[in-house]
Amino acid sequence: MPELPEVETVARDLRPRLVGAEIAGVRSSWARTLRTHDADAFTAGVVGRTIEAVGRRAKLVVVELSGGVALTIHLKMTGQLFVVPVGAPEDPYVRLVIELGDGRELRFRDIRKFGKVGLYEREPLTGDLVVERGGDGVFASTGPEPLDDEFTLRDFRRRLRARRGRLKPLLLDQTFLAGVGNIYADEALWAARLHPLRVARSLKPGDEKRLYTEVRRVLGEAVERRGSSIDDYTGPDGDGSMQERLQVYQRTGHPCPRCGRPVRRIVVGGRSTHFCSWCQRLPAADRKAVAAILRGATRGGRRGGRWVDLPPGDGVVGLTGDQAARTRTERTQRAAATRRAAARASVGATTSAVARLG
Numbered sequence: 001m002p003e004l005p006e007v008e009t010v011a012r013d014l015r016p017r018l019v020g021a022e023i024a025g026v027r028s029s030w031a032r033t034l035r036t037h038d039a040d041a042f043t044a045g046v047v048g049r050t051i052e053a054v055g056r057r058a059k060l061v062v063v064e065l066s067g068g069v070a071l072t073i074h075l076k077m078t079g080q081l082f083v084v085p086v087g088a089p090e091d092p093y094v095r096l097v098i099e100l101g102d103g104r105e106l107r108f109r110d111i112r113k114f115g116k117v118g119l120y121e122r123e124p125l126t127g128d129l130v131v132e133r134g135g136d137g138v139f140a141s142t143g144p145e146p147l148d149d150e151f152t153l154r155d156f157r158r159r160l161r162a163r164r165g166r167l168k169p170l171l172l173d174q175t176f177l178a179g180v181g182n183i184y185a186d187e188a189l190w191a192a193r194l195h196p197l198r199v200a201r202s203l204k205p206g207d208e209k210r211l212y213t214e215v216r217r218v219l220g221e222a223v224e225r226r227g228s229s230i231d232d233y234t235g236p237d238g239d240g241s242m243q244e245r246l247q248v249y250q251r252t253g254h255p256c257p258r259c260g261r262p263v264r265r266i267v268v269g270g271r272s273t274h275f276c277s278w279c280q281r282l283p284a285a286d287r288k289a290v291a292a293i294l295r296g297a298t299r300g301g302r303r304g305g306r307w308v309d310l311p312p313g314d315g316v317v318g319l320t321g322d323q324a325a326r327t328r329t330e331r332t333q334r335a336a337a338t339r340r341a342a343a344r345a346s347v348g349a350t351t352s353a354v355a356r357l358g
């Protein structure tokens with residue numbers, strides 16, 4: 001699922017293409033893509049407005065429209081955004097099309113249909129995005145942006161010390177910090193040499209500082225590299241390259257780049273978690289509790305429980321770790337080939353549209 005760097009890349013790619021364009025119409029083929037309105041109300045709410053800015057907050061693209069309203073686009077698992085000329089080939093996975101006045105359209109393609117598009121008003125006083133005046137802002141409970149200059153080590157420490165719970169679930173919690181997901185949580189914890197199940201409040205000041213620094217460093221590098229093109233993510237201008245720089249994420253069984261021992265995978269809160277049990281050790285006092293959590297879940301009595309320890313290889317039954325890793329690599333390569341073909345078609349179409357318009 002696209003995280004901060006991927007969504008930031010999408011917003012940056014879209015910005016020069018969309019700012020200044022007027023919305024001329026809307027076509028939607030999957031009603032539930034629209035989060036706040038039915039299709040008619042959504043269309044009435046956006047047609048005739050001009051796109052004034054494209055940005056990001058947490059994992060959502062935010063499109064500012066004239067007249068004090070804004071769209072939010074949550075890509076979720078498989079959402080992709082492309083700007084193409086009217087009449088460009090359209091596959092059945094396009095759920096929403098925003099037609100622009102200049103012969104192009106913004107297409108929201110979403111194979112799994114979890115993505116959501118919302119239409120909000122901007123509160124003049126607070127700047128919050130709301131469905132109705134006086135209502136709660138969409139981002140009212142969203143945590144701070146980790147890459148903002150104003151987000152200091154002091155803030156991070158204060159938030160960390162106010163929380164119960166363990167590091168991996170905490171980093172994924174959008175009310176704690178905005179935009180961090182599974183990939184960059186694993187990478188930041190590995191870089192900071194902190195166990196994913198470490199109790200947040202047990203961190204020493206030096207641990208807190210390393211985690212703060214590494215979360216920001218990993219996210220910053222990923223933004224520079226246009227995100228990680230794993231599964232379905234691609235940007236309007238094509239794939240990212242951060243997947244080549246990941247040290248532990250989806251590298252179960254590979255040697256840890258720091259110590260050479262195999263990267264381990266456990267499932268925490270239903271999410272795959274990759275780490276090095278040598279470099280990311282628990283304090284002695286916490287080992288028993290975590291071992292009990294992991295053991296309890298593997299005994300089979302807690303299916304659907306929160307903690308499950310899995311062997312290497314993604315838990316693919318009947319395959320050794322190596323075979324499973326190969327299968328997954330092949331699957332990822334196939335997905336990447338499909339994605340690149342779609343992106344090429346889209347980029348080609350856009351280029352020819354620009355040529356035609358220019």
Ligand SMILES: [Zn+2]
Nearest residue numbers: 256259276279
């Ligand atoms: Zn290691």
